[in-house]
Amino acid sequence: MKSNLALGTVAAILIMATTTALAEGPHDKAIKARQAMFQLYSYHSGILTAMAKGKMEYDAELAQEAADNLLAAASLGQSTLWPQGSDNANSENARTRALPAIWETYPAVAEKGEALGKAAAAVAASAGSGLDALKASIGDVGAACKACHDDFRAKRK
Numbered sequence: 001m002k003s004n005l006a007l008g009t010v011a012a013i014l015i016m017a018t019t020t021a022l023a024e025g026p027h028d029k030a031i032k033a034r035q036a037m038f039q040l041y042s043y044h045s046g047i048l049t050a051m052a053k054g055k056m057e058y059d060a061e062l063a064q065e066a067a068d069n070l071l072a073a074a075s076l077g078q079s080t081l082w083p084q085g086s087d088n089a090n091s092e093n094a095r096t097r098a099l100p101a102i103w104e105t106y107p108a109v110a111e112k113g114e115a116l117g118k119a120a121a122a123v124a125a126s127a128g129s130g131l132d133a134l135k136a137s138i139g140d141v142g143a144a145c146k147a148c149h150d151d152f153r154a155k156r157k
């Protein structure tokens with residue numbers, strides 16, 4: 001009887017802990033969606049960077065596809081991906097590194113996004129035309145990523 005009670009208590013605590021861990025914040029879906037978008041940026045620019053650095057053999061068709069995909073990802077509409085309050089200062093949110101400065105200094109962040117759009121378009125126009133053309137254009141993409149992260153993305157904790 002006694003041990004049953006104890007087990008019941010343990011079970012209740014476990015259920016509480018699980019519920020707390022699964023609690024959803026009001027903006028979690030948008031946060032996950034924008035992070036997925038950034039994963040697409042990262043994956044495709046990673047292929048292009050690896051080719052430019054000689055870590056992966058240059059292949060015109062694959063380079064073109066990666067550049068086209070990067071441009072497509074960089075062209076996604078983002079109106080619903082950044083709701084007010086979905087920053088990393090709001091503890092209700094899922095894990096996010098989005099700094100409040102995104103909203104506080106708007107439209108500075110949009111200008112950084114436009115810079116990436118231009119750089120991605122330049123890569124898409126050149127990546128399939130040879131390794132030298134790719135090398136000449138991919139640097140601006142990395143710079144555009146970094147420029148935005150420096151101002152608007154929190155460092156890893």
Ligand code: HEC
Nearest residue numbers: 035038041042045096097098109112113116145148152153
């Ligand atoms: C206009 C600003 C901006 C640009 C441009 C930008 N990023 Fe980011 N990036 C962010 C912000 C803000 C976050 C944090 C998002 C969050 O956690 O909610 C982020 C997060 C990420 C993440 C982590 C995603 C995750 O799963 O948590 C990766 C990877 C990333 N960016 C890669 C890139 C790459 C690669 C580029 C360039 C091709 C790039 N970003 C361009 C602002 C930007």
